[in-house]
Amino acid sequence: MSEEKVIDVRGDECPIPELKASKELRKMRNGKLIVLTDHEPAIDVTLPSLCKSLGLNYTIEKEKDYVKFIIVKEKNVEIKVEEGYSKYKRIDVNLSSKDSFRILQDPSVIQSFVPQIKAIRKGENGYVFELK
Incomplete structure (x- = not known):
């Protein structure tokens, strides 16, 4: 069964849109994740990079003052999240x-x-x- 989820990150700046999108994609088996955003770096750089790294397709629908960044997840993709600190300065x-x-x-x-x-x-x- 295909899911459809909408997250509204209008007003949020990087890296918040891609972190929230990644979190929702981890929960989904397959379907569409629609990210409503008005942050240009997220639209042009970080969300496309997230999709490319996961092998997911996406489309962009422009609205008046924001875009719908639609990510299509057709298969269960493992998304690993690693957190930590580096000793390097x-x-x-x-x-x-x-x-x-x-x-x-x-x-x-x-x-x-x-x-x-x-x-x-x-x-x-x-x-x-x-x-x-």
Whole structure:
């Protein structure tokens, strides 16, 4: 039997929309999860990344001031949630493209994936992510 669940995360910023979507997807066997959101990074980056990582299809229906992000779960997909703390206070990343640094400087994009990042700076051989 196919389920349909609606979660309203309008007004919530990353990573809340994808965390709530992931939680609901873990509960569902199959069906549609409709995420109502108005947060652009969730629409453009984090919810599509969540779907891609799980092998799930999605569609986006634009409304007046929000979107319906519709995730289709056709099979039971195992979603693991791991929490913990790292002993590291920084992460070094080697990137060759100036565009990559420009993209990474936008904290809303990178912090939606790693909320512990508080700053990004150019290092000697790449970029350094300073952690909270």
